[in-house]
Amino acid sequence: AQSVTQLxxxxxxxxxxxxxxxxxxxxxxxxxxxxxxxxxxxxxxLLLKYLSGSTLVKGINGFEAEFNKSQTSFHLRKPxxxxxxxxxxFCAVSSSGNTPLVFGKGxxxxxxx
Amino acid sequence: DADVxxxxxxxxxxxxxxxMLECSxxxxxxxxxxYRQDPGxxxxxIYYSFDVKDINKGEISDGYSVSRQAQAxxxxxxxxxxxxxxALYFCATSDLGQGVSETQYFGxxxxxxxx
Numbered sequence: 001a002q003s004v005t006q007l008x009x010x011x012x013x014x015x016x017x018x019x020x021x022x023x024x025x026x027x028x029x030x031x032x033x034x035x036x037x038x039x040x041x042x043x044x045x046l047l048l049k050y051l052s053g054s055t056l057v058k059g060i061n062g063f064e065a066e067f068n069k070s071q072t073s074f075h076l077r078k079p080x081x082x083x084x085x086x087x088x089x090f091c092a093v094s095s096s097g098n099t100p101l102v103f104g105k106g107x108x109x110x111x112x113x
Numbered sequence: 114d115a116d117v118x119x120x121x122x123x124x125x126x127x128x129x130x131x132x133m134l135e136c137s138x139x140x141x142x143x144x145x146x147x148y149r150q151d152p153g154x155x156x157x158x159i160y161y162s163f164d165v166k167d168i169n170k171g172e173i174s175d176g177y178s179v180s181r182q183a184q185a186x187x188x189x190x191x192x193x194x195x196x197x198x199x200a201l202y203f204c205a206t207s208d209l210g211q212g213v214s215e216t217q218y219f220g221x222x223x224x225x226x227x228x
Contacts, residue, residue: 009153034216043117043203043219044156090155098163100146100171101217105155 002026002093006104013081014112021076021107023091033074034092034101035065044090050074061085086111116140117220119204125226126194134189134223136204144207145187146217147171147179149200156203162187163209194227201225 007022025031032051036044048059055067065076074091088108092101117138126132136145147159158171160179168179176198180188191198201224205217 006155036217043221044205044217045219046216049216100158100161102158103148103156105153 002028002031002095002099002102004091004093004102004104006089006091006107008107009105010108010110012110012112015083016080018079019077019081019085019109021089021091021109023074023076023104025072025074025091025093027072028095030095032094033065033067034094035059035063035074035076036090036092036103038088038090038106040087047076047089081109081111083111083113085109117204117206117218119202119220119223121223122221123224125228127228128195130194132191132194132225134191134202134204134225136187136189136220138185138187138204138206138218140206140208140218141184142206142208142218143184144209145181146205146207147177147187147189148203148205149173149198150203150222151200159189159202191225191227194225196227199225199227 003026005024013019034049035047037047038044048057050057050067058064063078088106090106091104094101120135143164146161148156157173162181178190201222203222204220207217
């Protein structure tokens with residue numbers, strides 16, 4: 001079965017600094033990878049996804065992620081964070097259309113003014 | 114109006130009580146899911162349904178049951194609530210586009226406290 005590891009449970013970062021949230025997945029022949037964001041007191045919403053094609057994926061709010069098959073990673077990056085990026089971020093993986101997403105445990109990003 | 118709605122948004126109940134959480138969607142999606150979220154544990158899948166006649170257990174289905182009343186409605190029941198079912202519950206929907214796993218759309222969540 002697929003699994004996802006988010007290596008950091010909490011990441012504090014100063015405003016306007018770059019950030020990287022790490023995600024590793026268990027290897028599979030094919031994978032579909034997602035990052036979701038959960039703002040305080042809200043449900044999850046899609047940030048970006050990798051289904052195929054270019055390994056560098058751009059999402060909303062200036063975030064991007066790179067699919068690295070050899071390292072089984074899908075790290076999320078933003079070159080300059082804002083206070084409004086404070087949220088919990090979830091990495092998720094699926095290996096086919098007939099298997100539900102498997103979510104990581106989440107990384108809480110705190111942006112400090 | 115929201116595409117995925119959950120009722121109630123907050124619920125306090127006592128140990129042993131039966132409760133139902135409801136989810137409705139206007140997205141026209143075939144697939145629906147129930148998750149629970151606990152601090153430090155992320156989202157864990159309880160049940161999922163790929164169409165009206167399909168119900169599947171997820172990672173943590175014990176103590177829960179579901180009903181898919183229509184394409185748009187998917188209810189989660191706790192037959193006899195216990196305190197460790199205190200959690201934030203999310204409903205989600207998705208549609209299988211291009212034969213691969215597609216985006217899930219989440220409701221706002223139901224915060225449940227079992228005393």
